[in-house]
Amino acid sequence: MHYDAVIVLSGGIRKTASGFAPTTYEDDDGFGMMGGHVRIMAAAALYGQHAARHFVFTTGVTAKTTGLFGEGVPSEASVYAAAFLDRANNADAASAVLLEDRSTNTIGNVREFLKIIKDSGWQHVAVLSSKYHLPRIKALCEMLGASGRIDFLAAEDIVRQAWPGTYNAEIDTAYASDAGKKRLQNEAEGTAAIEAGGYNPAEHQLGK
Numbered sequence: 369m370h371y372d373a374v375i376v377l378s379g380g381i382r383k384t385a386s387g388f389a390p391t392t393y394e395d396d397d398g399f400g401m402m403g404g405h406v407r408i409m410a411a412a413a414l415y416g417q418h419a420a421r422h423f424v425f426t427t428g429v430t431a432k433t434t435g436l437f438g439e440g441v442p443s444e445a446s447v448y449a450a451a452f453l454d455r456a457n458n459a460d461a462a463s464a465v466l467l468e469d470r471s472t473n474t475i476g477n478v479r480e481f482l483k484i485i486k487d488s489g490w491q492h493v494a495v496l497s498s499k500y501h502l503p504r505i506k507a508l509c510e511m512l513g514a515s516g517r518i519d520f521l522a523a524e525d526i527v528r529q530a531w532p533g534t535y536n537a538e539i540d541t542a543y544a545s546d547a548g549k550k551r552l553q554n555e556a557e558g559t560a561a562i563e564a565g566g567y568n569p570a571e572h573q574l575g576k
Contacts, residue, residue, distance in 0.1 A: 371519070372490035373422035373466075375481045376411045376452070377474070377497040377505065378444035379404030383437060388447045393542035397432065400551025401542055403498055406535075408448060410496055410523035412455040413530040420494070421464065424484060425449040426477045428469040443469040474501075475567070478508045485516065494519040496526075500543075500555050507562040 380391040380402045390404035391397075411423055427444035434441055445467040453461050471480045485493055495505055499522035506520055524539050542548050561567045 370418070371420040371492055371494045372488070373424055373485070373493045374411060374414055374420040374521075375424045375426065375468075375484075375493060375495045376407055376448060377477055377495065377501065378425065378427040378448050379407055379498060379501070381433060381441075381444050381447045388437075388442055390448055390451050393538065393545075393548075396547050399554040400549070401545065401547040402551075403542060404448070405451075406527055406539070407496060407498060407523040408451045408455055409535075410521070410526035410530075411452050413526055414494075414496070414521075415452070415456050415458075415461060415464065422466055423449075423452065423464050424466045424468055424481060425452065426468045426481060427471055430472040443467070445469040474504065475508055475512075478505065478512055478514075482509070482512060482514055485518075490516070492517045492519075494521050496521045496523055498522070499524045500548075500551050504555050504559045504562065507559045511562055511567075 378390070380395060380397055381388045381404070382391050382395055390408050391402035392405050393401050393403040395402040414420060415423065425445040425448040429441055429443050433444065446469065449465050449467060453465065466484075468477070468480045468484060471477045481495070493516070495518060497505055502520045502522055509518065527535050528539070543552070558567065
């Protein structure tokens with residue numbers, strides 16, 4: 369499948385010895401496991417397959433990351449884009465990268481990427497995120513009146529296909545863990561709240 373763009377949703381950042389990086393399954397933001405690194409692996413695999421002209425990385429500087437790491441923390445979009453470029457390992461990859469660094473939570477991500485899709489005139493895009501995240505993304509797209517052709521891609525499915533058997537145990541263990549179950553429960557509750565018309569986006573931004 370070839371897309372005009374793949375929208376890569378961020379999944380939090382972590383501090384490392386050399387700066388910042390996408391979260392792993394070992395990270396927990398209070399709602400359960402995170403695992404943003406798998407989204408980057410999947411995005412790089414799609415890039416290697418020439419699946420899209422553009423890769424859009426989302427999320428700016430949030431209250432959550434500022435609270436964790438202090439002032440001067442980079443946007444999540446920039447951290448994910450840098451990780452993507454490092455993994456893609458191709459000098460031409462930079463020309464495919466776009467940053468959406470205005471949003472600070474998932475509903476903001478959706479609002480902003482829908483604007484980008486409209487303004488760019490893209491006809492067929494994919495939204496890439498963790499498998500646990502996609503039901504809420506779909507519900508938000510419907511709530512905000514998304515139009516056009518949008519495919520929703522689970523990062524874990526892409527990783528399993530790109531590297532058969534290599535990451536199955538890591539993914540399965542993460543989803544079966546207490547933190548994985550907690551994330552699935554919170555995501556299900558968030559999706560249900562959207563469908564019932566009672567969604568509170570600030571709750572998911574600030575982790576309260």
